[in-house]
Amino acid sequence: MTEGYGAISRRDVLKTGAAGAAIAGSIGPGQAALAQPDPAAPPRAAVGLKVNGQAVRLDLDTRTTLLDALREHVKLTGTKKGCDHGQCGACTVIVNGRRINSCLTLAVMHEGDEVTTIEGLGTPESLHPMQAAFVEHDGYQCGYCTPGQICSAVAVLEEIRAGIPSHVTADVSKPAPMTTVEMRERMSGNICRCGAYSNIAEAMADVAGVKA
Amino acid sequence: MRPFTYEKATSAQDAAAKAAAMPGARFIAGGTNLLDLMKLEIETPSHLIDVNGLGLDRIEEIDGGGLRIGALVRNTDLAADQRVRKDYAVLTRALVAGASGQLRNKATTAGNLLQRTRCPYFYDTNMPCNKRKPGSGCAALGGFSRQLGVIGTSDACIATHPSDMAVAMRVLDASVETIRPDGTTRAIPIAEFHTLPGETPHIETALEKGEMIISVALPRPRGGTHIYRKVRDRASYAFALVSVAAVIQRDGKGAVALGGVAPKPWRVEEAEALLPQGPKAVADRLFAGARPREDNAFKLTLAQRTIASVMAEAKA
Ligand SMILES: Cc1cc2nc3c(=O)[nH]c(=O)nc-3n(C[C@H](O)[C@H](O)[C@H](O)COP(=O)(O)OP(=O)(O)OC[C@H]3O[C@@H](n4cnc5c(N)ncnc54)[C@H](O)[C@@H]3O)c2cc1C
Ligand code: SF4
Ligand code: FES
Numbered sequence A: 001m002t003e004g005y006g007a008i009s010r011r012d013v014l015k016t017g018a019a020g021a022a023i024a025g026s027i028g029p030g031q032a033a034l035a036q037p038d039p040a041a042p043p044r045a046a047v048g049l050k051v052n053g054q055a056v057r058l059d060l061d062t063r064t065t066l067l068d069a070l071r072e073h074v075k076l077t078g079t080k081k082g083c084d085h086g087q088c089g090a091c092t093v094i095v096n097g098r099r100i101n102s103c104l105t106l107a108v109m110h111e112g113d114e115v116t117t118i119e120g121l122g123t124p125e126s127l128h129p130m131q132a133a134f135v136e137h138d139g140y141q142c143g144y145c146t147p148g149q150i151c152s153a154v155a156v157l158e159e160i161r162a163g164i165p166s167h168v169t170a171d172v173s174k175p176a177p178m179t180t181v182e183m184r185e186r187m188s189g190n191i192c193r194c195g196a197y198s199n200i201a202e203a204m205a206d207v208a209g210v211k212a
Numbered sequence B: 001m002r003p004f005t006y007e008k009a010t011s012a013q014d015a016a017a018k019a020a021a022m023p024g025a026r027f028i029a030g031g032t033n034l035l036d037l038m039k040l041e042i043e044t045p046s047h048l049i050d051v052n053g054l055g056l057d058r059i060e061e062i063d064g065g066g067l068r069i070g071a072l073v074r075n076t077d078l079a080a081d082q083r084v085r086k087d088y089a090v091l092t093r094a095l096v097a098g099a100s101g102q103l104r105n106k107a108t109t110a111g112n113l114l115q116r117t118r119c120p121y122f123y124d125t126n127m128p129c130n131k132r133k134p135g136s137g138c139a140a141l142g143g144f145s146r147q148l149g150v151i152g153t154s155d156a157c158i159a160t161h162p163s164d165m166a167v168a169m170r171v172l173d174a175s176v177e178t179i180r181p182d183g184t185t186r187a188i189p190i191a192e193f194h195t196l197p198g199e200t201p202h203i204e205t206a207l208e209k210g211e212m213i214i215s216v217a218l219p220r221p222r223g224g225t226h227i228y229r230k231v232r233d234r235a236s237y238a239f240a241l242v243s244v245a246a247v248i249q250r251d252g253k254g255a256v257a258l259g260g261v262a263p264k265p266w267r268v269e270e271a272e273a274l275l276p277q278g279p280k281a282v283a284d285r286l287f288a289g290a291r292p293r294e295d296n297a298f299k300l301t302l303a304q305r306t307i308a309s310v311m312a313e314a315k316a
């Protein structure tokens, strides 16, 4: 991504379009209420994040999840919302080097944190090796789960390298080995509706330099 | 989600005092259970006290043996700690059997102990549920109860406690260390930490208003073979139907606790004395007085077989 995160995106254009339509049509009760100052305005808070190396300062309704902050406020729509309840992994991003579900954490809890999204891993001109491997091995069909799968996959290899045990580690007193069985278990938090699993596993094995 | 104000705690005691003084205040740690429930408006706090950043994310050795695990230690870090892997492997095994890698990176020791049930009717706000709305009834009693409890339940609630970690902590005789709003501290044995539903299923633990967990202490290592066997509908990323945490010694004696069957980790010390007589004797004693329902009676058979398999593995 070459332009800054304040740049107008396709989403802004879409939003303007929708607002225009609402003005042209009749004003519903919801819109009328918006015009009045709300005495019980939901509490807001400021938070500073470092997203893909760039500092961003946001003023948010405290209820905003990190996922919504990234998508709706920083305008990085690569990270996807699948279930919004920690069940699918589509919203996976890397925060301070660890993968998490951005839908189950509040943006205001991340003051000073470094967030890496799919946009920060690589660019179309210079793909991250995991992005390139997903392309090479057809690790997707519709692509909706893909940003989460790739962020997760990158972090999984780091977790294995760091020796973190998993459910399939035979002897937890020893570092976990870099095997496809380990990779598959650790990817269970990323669901793919299109069932691209076996190709994802091949992409990961390729990047890790092991036999799929 | 209902609006709420947010603050970062400055100390554990300050957090406890504020939580007791402010109506509608709640602690937030990893947020992976609380936010899930807030989105569904099952939990509706009006103020969140963030207890991250208080230095409670360390694992320390206790003088004279044992480990003190900070309340904010992430599940991943607890599972990966070399001392835990060596001396309390059942805990590592239970942790890595729970949730997903992403969730374990956020989930904390205290939050895991305090996660709420996965009863489908607790989650469905259109249905009666005594736990969510005291006095409204229990939809699970006449409903689909395959996931639910077979023992320790009541006529008001048959939900299970979903934590894997807590089952391992029960077998290790952990104790939960807390600070109260007045600054006093206490240690609650894990056996007494989670309460049975009785007439008041909305009360789930021994914690008082505002009381905050600061750590969990593990007694000195006891050796033995550590096993955590979790049986579920798929091989990963699913809650337990039945799980067995066991620490078995060379002479065949040991400790056994079960998950997925009761409102708290289920351990009956008298049942353990029957280990030399085999899995049936153990299971019969563990489940004496069980009240299974048609949909979940299979858990009794499954539990006995899982115990058998764990005992065989310990011998091998
Ligand atoms: C899709 C999915 C699958 C899952 N699968 C499993 C599984 O298989 N096995 C399993 O065991 N778990 C599973 N979990 C649950 C997960 O383990 C919990 O959500 C997590 O452990 C909660 O920890 P947390 O720090 O995020 O808690 P939070 O959500 O921050 O808090 C939970 C509760 O604890 C309270 N609290 C937090 N810290 C303190 C403190 N220090 N003192 C007092 N009160 C405190 C909060 O007020 C809140 O009521 C799953 C969750 C999801 C979303
Ligand atoms: S079993 Fe408990 S949690 Fe489930 S509906 Fe009944 S009262 Fe609610
Ligand atoms: S959107 Fe976060 S896990 Fe599904």
Ligand code: FES
Pocket: A139, A140, A141, A142, A143, A144, A145, A146, A191, A192, A193, A194, A195, A196
């Ligand atoms: S590629 Fe379509 S959901 Fe995974």
